[in-house]
Amino acid sequence: xxxxxxxxxxxxxxxxxxxxxxxxxxxxxxxxxxxxxxxxxxxxxxxxxxxxxxxxxxxxxxxxxxxxxxxxxxxxxxxxxxxxxxxxxxxxxxxxxxxxxxxxxxxxxxxxxxxxxxxxxxxxxxxxxxxxxxxxxxxxxxxxxxxxxxxxxxxxxxxxxxxxxxxxxxxxxxxxxxxxxxxxxxxxxxxxxxxxxxxxxxxx
Amino acid sequence: xxxxxxxxxxxxxxxxxxxxxxxxxxxxxxxxxxxxxxxxxxxxxxxxxxxxxxxxxxxxxxxxxxxxxxxxxxxxxxxxxxxxxxxxxxxxxxxxxxxxxxxxxxxxxxxxxxxxxxx
Numbered sequence: 001x002x003x004x005x006x007x008x009x010x011x012x013x014x015x016x017x018x019x020x021x022x023x024x025x026x027x028x029x030x031x032x033x034x035x036x037x038x039x040x041x042x043x044x045x046x047x048x049x050x051x052x053x054x055x056x057x058x059x060x061x062x063x064x065x066x067x068x069x070x071x072x073x074x075x076x077x078x079x080x081x082x083x084x085x086x087x088x089x090x091x092x093x094x095x096x097x098x099x100x101x102x103x104x105x106x107x108x109x110x111x112x113x114x115x116x117x118x119x120x121x122x123x124x125x126x127x128x129x130x131x132x133x134x135x136x137x138x139x140x141x142x143x144x145x146x147x148x149x150x151x152x153x154x155x156x157x158x159x160x161x162x163x164x165x166x167x168x169x170x171x172x173x174x175x176x177x178x179x180x181x182x183x184x185x186x187x188x189x190x191x192x193x194x195x196x197x198x199x200x201x202x203x204x
Numbered sequence: 205x206x207x208x209x210x211x212x213x214x215x216x217x218x219x220x221x222x223x224x225x226x227x228x229x230x231x232x233x234x235x236x237x238x239x240x241x242x243x244x245x246x247x248x249x250x251x252x253x254x255x256x257x258x259x260x261x262x263x264x265x266x267x268x269x270x271x272x273x274x275x276x277x278x279x280x281x282x283x284x285x286x287x288x289x290x291x292x293x294x295x296x297x298x299x300x301x302x303x304x305x306x307x308x309x310x311x312x313x314x315x316x317x318x319x320x321x322x323x
Contacts, residue, residue, distance in 0.1 A: 013255065031290070034275075035236060035259060038287040042237035045286070060252065064240075068256025075260045 003054025009061035010040045015144045019109045020076045022151035073106050104188040115140030139167040158189040212305045218243045220302040223294045233291040270298035
């Protein structure tokens with residue numbers, strides 16, 4: 001039933017959902033992910049039943065993903081705020097760290113998705129830029145995969161995100177903006193690695 | 205988006221209209237994709253409502269008491285070989301809100317004849 005393009009679009013949507021729901025309370029996180037899984041399944045099934053081409057369904061799914069990113073981030077911010085207020089721990093530096101962390105995760109996720117989309121566009125429509133496009137797609141997947149791995153506490157995940165971020169930035173260094181974003185993401189990765197590293201116990 | 209209390213956003217109106225339309229066709233409850241498809245058909249839009257926009261609106265409407273939701277029995281979904289659905293239903297409050305929006309709320313006028321925003 002599922003064609004290659006549709007499967008790819010669905011997986012990309014699931015990866016994005018996995019990313020922006022990470023860190024939320026389990027019930028909220030699971031509910032959103034299951035609801036999206038159901039939506040994607042219904043979309044694919046309906047598309048197949050109505051005889052639509054796999055590429056058309058994939059474009060519809062990708063459009064629904066991209067057009068909803070801002071709403072996803074806004075929902076995530078609201079849910080994060082609700083979760084923090086329930087835990088009564090929204091004080092000072094911790095709240096600031098949480099906000100910064102969520103913002104950087106969201107920014108990195110957007111960079112990952114944008115890289116995949118740009119890479120696909122270059123591969124499909126670029127004039128002799130297929131190799132570059134392919135590299136950017138790989139970089140985008142490294143970013144997204146690395147973020148998912150980070151949310152699961154996999155060692156080395158930050159390095160994967162960093163490599164994925166640096167590659168497209170190096171290729172578009174003339175734009176100034178992308179290298180700056182890459183520097184900000186790498187600085188955040190280093191800072192978050194330090195803050196999550198085990199601290200020495202005094203007296204040992 | 206800021207709005208007056210008791211008023212509906214265009215997407216919320218579309219969701220309630222589509223849900224009541226589905227109810228009129230015998231489907232008391234609906235899931236997210238069904239409502240996205242119905243809205244697209246109803247408005248003859250070329251694209252369906254984005255995932256983020258749709259589910260954020262459904263959550264907001266549920267918190268406001270316009271909709272109720274429940275997860276379907278996992279066994280039904282398993283028997284049909286698909287992920288389980290979250291099923292929504294329009295509440296009495298939701299139906300009232302739509303009715304009020306249709307009868308008393310004319311389309312918002314952003315500017316008057318002189319090009320001035322209403323106070």
